Amino acid sequence: MSDAALTSAAPRGYRHHSKPLWRRALFTREIAVFAALVAVYVVAVFSVPNFAAPITITYLLLDVAAILFIALPMTMIIITGEIDLSVASVVGLSSVVFGTMYQAGLPIPLAIAVAIVVGAVAGFINGFLVTVMRLPSLAVTIGTLALFRGLAVGLLGTTAVTGFPATWSDLATSTIPGTPIPSVMILFGALTIVFVWLLHGSSFGRGVFAIGQSSEAARFSGVSVERTKLILFVLSGTVAALAGVYYTLRYGSARGDNATGLELGVIAAVLLGGVSIFGGRGALHGVIAAVLLIGTLASALRLANVTSDVINIITGTLLVASVVSPSFFAWVHEHWTRSRGRRARAAAAHTDATPATTQVDVPTSHNH
Amino acid sequence: MSTNSAVKAAQPPALELEGVSKSFGSVAALVSASLRVEHGSIHALIGENGAGKSTVVKIIAGLYQRDGGTFRYRGEEVNFTNTAQSKDSGIAVIYQEPTLFPDISVTENIFMGRQPTKSLGRVNRTLMRAMVVDLFSQLGVKLDPDRPTRGLSIADQQIVEIAKAISLDARVLIMDEPTAALSGVEVDRLFKVARSLRDEGRAILFISHRFDEVFELCDTVTVMRDGEYIATSAIADTTVAQLVRQMVGRDISTLYPKEVAEIGDDVLVVSKLNEPGRFHDVSFTVRAGEIVALAGLVGAGRSEIAQAIFGVDSYESGSVTVNGTQLRKHDPVAAMRLGLALVPEDRRKQGVILESSVARNITLAIRQSLRKYGLLRAQTENAAASEWASRLEVKTSALDATAGTLSGGNQQKVVLAKWLATNPSVLIVDEPTRGIDVGTKSEVHRALSRLAGNGLAVLMISSELPEVLGMADRVLVVHEGRITAELDRAEATAETVMYAATHRSAVA
Incomplete structure (x- = not known):
């Protein structure tokens, strides 16, 4: 094809962005979550006794590590418009598989490998049912939530496998020398780099967003919708299994009921972090900030001797508020614009002047 | 009469x-x-x-x-x-295609929302059923009033709708292409009913x-x-x-100039493409530099043919060949790799991603080739998007504006840009100018014409006769899923195309 313009006029340049950099960078949902995280942290440092101690950070991160891991693939799944509710059950299943393999005499690395393969297979089952059988992921993963948990509890009964070698359980709870940061965060950092690349820096990620925004248009543009979703479910199962191994070593116990209900914490954090439940929108840094925000809040409240019921109420309210806030701000914006318009028209009628323009440019802080 | x-x-x-x-x-x-x-x-x-x-x-x-x-x-x-x-x-x-409640009976559908009642608001089923039996005998049709409407043929569903209208004592009945999905016998019955209603x-x-x-x-x-x-x-x-x-009867003006292009070899060869209920025995070729129009009425099966060729839909039998290589059935990614591009009919659902930015829309189909060391950077995307947006003169405030904020014509240009960026050898455009303003329309026509001039093979689906007659080197007329005529530019007139589009038998 020639380089000539296909229409009459000469080629022209385009502005890449409609808003200046500082507005694009600052007025985002992700930054709002990050600001809330900093605010909560600072307030807690000054008002909660012992919160400032380095050990608090260590325990906080150890507590949220499993959620952090699973939130990475969950973010991508929710951006495609699907959901995976079975992750906590995969954690339990991988914990049990890891424990029984160890009990059967397998070396730890091999037992970990088996657990992770089981997680990948669990994710593949989800993905297969969603993409090949074309069932809704909500229904599929509610089913496998029960199925995988049932398998986990069935395999080990009500007993637990304990007594993992100290070198391994210490690895799960140790900190990076000279810092209060747990060593497991190195693994998390590596995974984050992979997932940030996958979602925000690869052609695969462009497809993920396109699917969430319009799976039909994505399909018509050569995005392999089904293959992409299948890969994401396998990733989700794999990472959940990894979290299961961590969970087992961290608490030194492989049990069928490990991490029950964890999926809700993951999904809450993903949504709080600015990922749209309808798909097509979100970013990993917002999700990571949201996991840390919920973790910090819970940790600070616990140190302040607030009971766990109240902590649940507070984090629940925060989540509802975060989901409601975009539509609330839009509503306020609309009413404000409209009443401004009414007032302007009334004023114009009064003074018999020419109608005033009713367009107002409201800087919105709930930008997506 | x-x-x-x-x-x-x-x-x-x-x-x-x-x-x-x-x-x-x-x-x-x-x-x-x-x-x-x-x-x-x-x-x-x-x-x-x-x-x-x-x-x-x-x-x-x-x-x-x-x-x-x-x-x-x-x-x-x-x-x-x-x-x-x-x-x-x-x-x-x-x-x-009537919209009835599939799981309740014919009788209840007819009286939906206004069931006759007995004391205490109980539905009077006996009366309701008797009224339906009356209605059907008045219309001279045999239908079981007690069966659910799920599984009724479209013809029978129309009868239920007509019965409903008569029960409301409608004085005016409007039938919007009622026979499109009906067989010969069903059409005869519908006509009998229509005549008896007229005589009343x-x-x-x-x-x-x-x-x-x-x-x-x-x-x-x-x-x-x-x-x-x-x-x-x-x-x-x-x-x-x-x-x-x-x-x-309007003048086919010279508004749609197709540039003279050297016609080359066969690029797209479609052979005996068949999908029951959608299209049958569709065979044609498009050569380099040629614009071939698929003309016909809405619903004739043209978009279905295009989507099967591109691979977003499947087909039962037949083959599609691009530059001598046979395409895998139902695989748009493979079709793209071989140089096929489809600008789909439904711009807002299939063409653009309204929520996504202009830049991301334009680079969506070439995102893999824009990678460098596996990394896809916004800068690279914007450069490519800027180039194609300017070639097609997309009017937008910025490349990161969401496509939904653009006018229909500019959205269509974004879709065209997305596909031209893939450097295709066959471009299928489905209703390329539907719902866009006159100015943009002629720009799209000029772009298509230049593309063909540069050796692209273009298959254009259009329901607008002037567009078909002005642009096409060859016109294929589709009627009820079959190609009923193939007309050269010289043979194609409004009358010949329209005749073939409304008749089962071929004229050519």
């Missing part, structure tokens, strides 16, 4: 529209529509796609409000603001693309074109040739 002149004289016409206009934004759907439907008569409304027939129906049904002109119903001027008002005054619309003094407005049916059933015919009233004639006084002339 059994139009009763005594009735006519005594009563004002059932429906009378004069100079009705309707615009959507800057697009005028109706300029000046006029229509006069008498009681006790079956009146045909015909015209090309986009002539404004559906808009007329929607105004009569109260779905749209007219911008200007008068609309009288049984002599009185009316302003329906919703469908309930027109229904209550006795107007019923029978659509091509009801007015029927019959919209159809099939001339044979219009001549068999109707008493009067009104032709519309480009949102305007053209002519009304008694069926006995007109001919198919005259109606076709009235439907297309």
